[in-house]
Amino acid sequence: MRQRLIALLEIAGDWGVFAGRSITEAFRPPFEGREIVRQLFELGCRSMPLIAAAGFAVLETRRTFLNRASLLVWARKNATE
Numbered sequence: 001m002r003q004r005l006i007a008l009l010e011i012a013g014d015w016g017v018f019a020g021r022s023i024t025e026a027f028r029p030p031f032e033g034r035e036i037v038r039q040l041f042e043l044g045c046r047s048m049p050l051i052a053a054a055g056f057a058v059l060e061t062r063r064t065f066l067n068r069a070s071l072l073v074w075a076r077k078n079a080t081e
Helices: 002-026 033-079
Strands: none
Touching: none
16 A cells, blocks of 8 residues: 555656646747747647537537437427327
């Protein structure tokens, strides 16, 4: 049990060091503005198919849910008549 706790604390420490270095390096010059813009553009362009697929899935799921819900309401209404 003690070894697991020590291993967990070592992992947390490694993540802490990584986060600290990342934040430090993010604000240390030189800043490469063109490279940052290029990377953001690449990230956006490569993410577009995934975003479109996720949006389509959400809209399709919502449409299906609403259709089924309206059918249930219609069926309950007509079942009582």
